[in-house]
Amino acid sequence: MTSVRDLDSPAVTIDLDIMEANIKRLQEQMNHLGIANRPHIKTHKIPALGKLQMQAGAVGITCQKLGEVEVFADAGVADDVLLTFNILGWPKTERLMALTRRLKRLAVVFDNEVVARGLSEAARKAGVDVRFLIECDTGFGRNGVQTPEAAFDLARLAMKLPNMVFEGLMTFPNKEPTAGFFTRALELFKGAGINVPVVSGGGTPATMTLKDFPMLTEHRAGTYLYNDAMMVHSKAATWAQCAMRVRATVVSRPTDNRAILDAGTKVLTSDQYYVQGFGHVIEYPEATVPGLSEEHGTIDLTQCKEKPAVGDVVHVVPNHCCVVSNMVDQVYGVRGGKVETTWKVAARGLVT
């Protein structure tokens, strides 16, 4: 087996012990709460890892793109898939219908009538039923219907369209207003005698507060598999629970307090959100990463007692693991200093 030391840099490595513990810990938490675990595979885009999540007890998977569903269906990862994106336009709706035929259950979400009508029309032509959840904006301010009443109205409209089967409500992420939104929406559906089998929440930080959302029947977390600096900063993980690291070499020490790595935005990305800097250097925890160019990472060593030399290898926990997966064609699964496996990031680059 190849030693990790023989991996040229930069390389994206996954600590297998940590990743396996992350999979197990979240599954146990969800089992304890009685909430179905439907992990989001956009984090890794690797069918083998989806299979590990299923083997641990997931009820199915979540995908964000049609291409992800296709790759994971081809690999036989799960026969129960939720696609959490408004699918619009005939090239995509035709692909969706083909997948609907192949999978035991494929559900989609939408938040507007145009998407609903397009799905119904495609379903009617294909002679299949489309199972759907209404996407609700419960405080995040992205897409989703804006009120419980709008969720109810859109569901009722769509239920009247040909070949459309209502399955429930969906949000991302669970935030404080989510409980009130879903409680009111569920009252409306109950008042109309409409069953709501699925209430689906999402987000890895949101797994810390799942008990505050007793109406959820399932939850979609993605990042928990690898974890990253955002999860540590939101207290959803510790550095020791971060499985993804970008292996990088110090290629320059231009000043006493500056080191330059051979890893920049083309592997770590510019994602910051609420995190300061662009990553966490495991070997030099007092170091900061104030800037990245495309192929250079700038490290500030001002707070470090020990400082790396040119040629030293370090490991950087990225701010956001889900986007790093999307930068590379393969990641390396490592254990005990050995490269145990190399995974192709099979669903990378499938932009549609």
Next chain:
Amino acid sequence: MTSVRDLDSPAVTIDLDIMEANIKRLQEQMNHLGIANRPHIKTHKIPALGKLQMQAGAVGITCQKLGEVEVFADAGVADDVLLTFNILGWPKTERLMALTRRLKRLAVVFDNEVVARGLSEAARKAGVDVRFLIECDTGFGRNGVQTPEAAFDLARLAMKLPNMVFEGLMTFPNKEPTAGFFTRALELFKGAGINVPVVSGGGTPATMTLKDFPMLTEHRAGTYLYNDAMMVHSKAATWAQCAMRVRATVVSRPTDNRAILDAGTKVLTSDQYYVQGFGHVIEYPEATVPGLSEEHGTIDLTQCKEKPAVGDVVHVVPNHCCVVSNMVDQVYGVRGGKVETTWKVAARGLVT
């Protein structure tokens, strides 16, 4: 020929008329100034576009990674290549020596003795000469030697190592202190009777001030080929000179002033640098792009008189075209509403 309308979204398109004009305009400017044009291919990573730049009059190309040199050498784009990165460690130095044998001229840069000694050792074993430029930090604060004296000392040290051929000085980007730095360095070399055939500057915004740096013998610009929101904000281009656009569909209109696109950081990236927001929507120039998720782009329509509907297609000029190239496996060359060509982004994903 496929109509652009038939491209499913998101898709990265290149307006061929604009790109060809950008190539011609910069080449003419460089010819007028008498500075050799050595375009940086990290912007596009496509051999066919490197050939267009060479046909327009470039003296050679610039690469940032060994993998880029390999792909462009395989495609026969140029026999004169500058690799502007510290190349360190035997897997990379061996690959570099193989390329040195294949190309008429392959030059590298470095800013420290460790890299110089590694290159010399590999060159000696391979029986080839390594042509090198000293990378200078002339105000950017990334890598590079910090003073003209350090540049002189490192060059002299490296010239004494086996199989090392000094060719000159290099910086990125040309900034105000660059002229003083290079003037002083050139005095030192002249005083020691050492010829400095190449003084290499870089950056697309820096093409606006090339006449302030008369010591430059060549310049490396990359972004100018496509241009992007950063170039417009730095006055190096107009929106009409931006050739790269991300074609995206409005998939949701959750509120009166919000639209959601099917393009997020996994195609546009989070790069911002000095630009507000995450892109420029051509059809709605008053719109802003305050946020991106992985697969969603959030558009603020507050300042727009006309507003798009769900299903409408828009085109977004990204903040930074060079990183968008790295997100996709292919880009589409379009002209007059037709897809004239599809290019594989051949050097994408070659992380080492």
